[in-house]
Amino acid sequence: MKIGSLHLKHKLLLAPMAGITDLACRLIMRPFGIGLAFSEMVSANGLVLGGEATKDLLISVPEDRPLGIQLFGENPEILAEACRRIEEHCDVIDINMGCPVKKVVRSGAGSALLKNPARAAGIVAAMRKATSRPLTVKIRAGWDQACINFLEIAHIAEQEGADAVTLHPRTRSQGFSGCADWTLIATLKQQIKIPVIGSGDVFTPRDALRMLEETGCDAVMLGRGCYGNPWLAGQILDLLGGKVPHAPTTQERCEIALLHMDTFLRHNSERKTVLDMRKHLCWYARGLSGAAQFRAAVNKVEQLEELRSVVKQFFRNAEPPAEVS
Ligand SMILES: Cc1cc2nc3c(=O)[nH]c(=O)nc-3n(C[C@H](O)[C@H](O)[C@H](O)COP(=O)(O)O)c2cc1C
Missing domain, CATH: 3.20.20.70 (Aldolase class I)
Known part of the structure; x- marks a missing residue:
C-alpha cells in the first residue's frame, strides 16, 4: 500500500x-x-x-x-x-x-x-x-x-x-x-x-x-x-494471514492498560492522566465480568497510584475474555 x-x-x-x-x-x-x-x-x-x-x-x-x-x-x-x-x-x-x-x-x-x-x-x-x-x-x-x-x-x-x-x-x-x-x-x-x-x-x-x-x-x-x-x-x-486471531488474556489487557497509562503520563500531569485515562481503562475492561463495578470505581478515583491498584486488582480477578469474532 x-x-x-x-x-x-x-x-x-x-x-x-x-x-x-x-x-x-x-x-x-x-x-x-x-x-x-x-x-x-x-x-x-x-x-x-x-x-x-x-x-x-x-x-x-x-x-x-x-x-x-x-x-x-x-x-x-x-x-x-x-x-x-x-x-x-x-x-x-x-x-x-x-x-x-x-x-x-x-x-x-x-x-x-x-x-x-x-x-x-x-x-x-x-x-x-x-x-x-x-x-x-x-x-x-x-x-x-x-x-x-x-x-x-x-x-x-x-x-x-x-x-x-x-x-x-x-x-x-x-x-x-x-x-x-x-x-x-x-x-x-x-x-x-x-x-x-x-x-x-x-x-x-x-x-x-x-x-x-x-x-x-x-x-x-x-x-x-x-x-x-x-x-x-x-x-x-x-x-x-490465515491464522486464528489472537485473543488477549486478561493479563495482557492489564499490561497494555498500565503501559497506556504510563505512556500518557510521560507527556502529561498526574491529574490529566487520571482524568483522560478513565475512558480508556473502562474500554480495556469491556466484556469482562465485573466491568460495570470497575467503571464505577475508576470514575471515582482521583489519585494515580490508587487508579493503578484498582486496575491491577480488577484484571487479577476478571474472567478470561470472550472469543474474537
Ligand atoms: C470520538 C471520535 C472523534 C473523531 N474525531 C475525528 C477527527 O478528528 N477527524 C476525522 O476526520 N474524523 C474523526 N472521527 C471519525 C473517525 O475518524 C471515523 O471516520 C469514524 O469514527 C468511523 O469509523 P469507525 O466506525 O471505525 O469509528 C471521530 C470519531 C470519533 C468516534
Whole structure:
C-alpha cells in the first residue's frame, strides 16, 4: 500500500479521532500492526495564529511514525501555511472534510466543505502547492440524504493533486447513527485512480476482511473498534494471514492498560492522566465480568497510584475474555 511516495507496511490505518488518538494512544496501537496513524484534528487557524492548545496536539516522538497530521479549516491560505509549518513533523497531511461538529461546520470547515465544492477545490490546490508531503482528504458521503456528493468531492480531490481519499460513508446529518454504507466505498473505488481508504464500523477482524473484499478499498481505517482494543489490528493481520486471531488474556489487557497509562503520563500531569485515562481503562475492561463495578470505581478515583491498584486488582480477578469474532 502506497500513499503518494509513502510505502506503508500494513494497510491498516488508525483514524483521526479528536480526544482519543493522542500521542500515547498512537504509540500503544502502532506495534500491533498499524501502518499509519493519524493525529486528532488540528485547527489550521489555531496553528498559524499560535494557540498553545493547538501546539499540544502536535506533540510527537520519533517512534510515532509514520504519522499523518489532520488539519481542519476553511481558509486555503491559512491551510497552506499550516502545511508548511507541519510538514517536517509528519509523513502525511490530511484535510478534514467530514467533521459534523456544529462549531466546526459553522466556521465553514469540516463537513461544511462538502456543500462548497469550489472552496474544497481551492483548499486542496493550495495545500498541494504548499507541500510535497503525501496529501489525503477525508470525507463523508455528503451533507445529508438529499446531497450525497462524495464522488464529486473525491474527483475534485484527485484533480487537485490529493494522493488518497478516505471515505466514512455516512452523511453529516447522520452523525454516527445507522450503518456506514460500504457500497459507497465500492463505488468510489471504481471511480477514482488514487487509493481509497475505507472508514466506518470495523469492530472485528472479520469486519475488516469483509470491507476489503466487498469494497476493494486499498486500506482500512480503524476507529472506534480500537477503543481499549489495540489487538484489533494484529487480529486482522492474523486473519489475513490465515491464522486464528489472537485473543488477549486478561493479563495482557492489564499490561497494555498500565503501559497506556504510563505512556500518557510521560507527556502529561498526574491529574490529566487520571482524568483522560478513565475512558480508556473502562474500554480495556469491556466484556469482562465485573466491568460495570470497575467503571464505577475508576470514575471515582482521583489519585494515580490508587487508579493503578484498582486496575491491577480488577484484571487479577476478571474472567478470561470472550472469543474474537
Ligand atoms: C470520538 C471520535 C472523534 C473523531 N474525531 C475525528 C477527527 O478528528 N477527524 C476525522 O476526520 N474524523 C474523526 N472521527 C471519525 C473517525 O475518524 C471515523 O471516520 C469514524 O469514527 C468511523 O469509523 P469507525 O466506525 O471505525 O469509528 C471521530 C470519531 C470519533 C468516534
